[in-house]
Amino acid sequence: MHNAIRQAVIKFEQDFMGRGPTDVRAIIIRDMVVVRLKGVLTQAERQLAKNVDGIEMVKRMRQNLIAQGRDSLCSEIAGITGVKVTGLFTDIDTEIGERIMVFTLDQDLETIQPSSR
Numbered sequence: 001m002h003n004a005i006r007q008a009v010i011k012f013e014q015d016f017m018g019r020g021p022t023d024v025r026a027i028i029i030r031d032m033v034v035v036r037l038k039g040v041l042t043q044a045e046r047q048l049a050k051n052v053d054g055i056e057m058v059k060r061m062r063q064n065l066i067a068q069g070r071d072s073l074c075s076e077i078a079g080i081t082g083v084k085v086t087g088l089f090t091d092i093d094t095e096i097g098e099r100i101m102v103f104t105l106d107q108d109l110e111t112i113q114p115s116s117r
Contacts, residue, residue, distance in 0.1 A: 001080060001109075002026045008076045009035050009101065016065045017042065021099070031108045033077060035101040041094065049094035062092050062099070074103070083107040 005026040014020045022039025041049065041058070048054035066073075066088070074085040087104040 002028070004080045005033060005035065005077060008073070008080060009037065012069060012073050012076070013037065013040065016069050028109050030110050031105045033081065033103040033105065033109075035103075037099040037101070039097055040092065040099045041097040045094070046097070055094045058094050059092060063090075066090055077103050081105060081109060083109065083112070 003026075006024045009026070010020045010024055017040070019042060021037040023037070025036045027034045027036075045058045049058050070088055074088055078085045084106040085103050086106050087102075089102045089104075090099060092099040
């Protein structure tokens with residue numbers, strides 16, 4: 001499941017940003033899936049992020065792109081986990097080029113038997 005989540009997030013980043021991250025890790029914690037993406041900034045975003053206005057611009061653009069693809073990404077994660085995604089929270093650190101995504105789920109994945117999903 002971890003690898004399928006990683007691949008879904010990589011594909012989302014490639015489709016929406018034109019390139020994927022350099023590293024992705026997915027961790028399941030009860031009713032949450034936490035995804036850490038490294039190396040997500042494009043060269044243009046790294047240049048923009050050299051000042052406060054540019055940082056805000058990069059963050060706004062990334063938030064807008066997530067909003068546009070939210071339903072698709074949440075559906076993909078729901079299909080992989082077998083449970084409904086109830087929320088998606090994300091932020092990006094432009095200084096280190098990392099993004100965190102947290103998907104909240106309507107069930108605790110650690111207590112569900114694989115055959116009941």
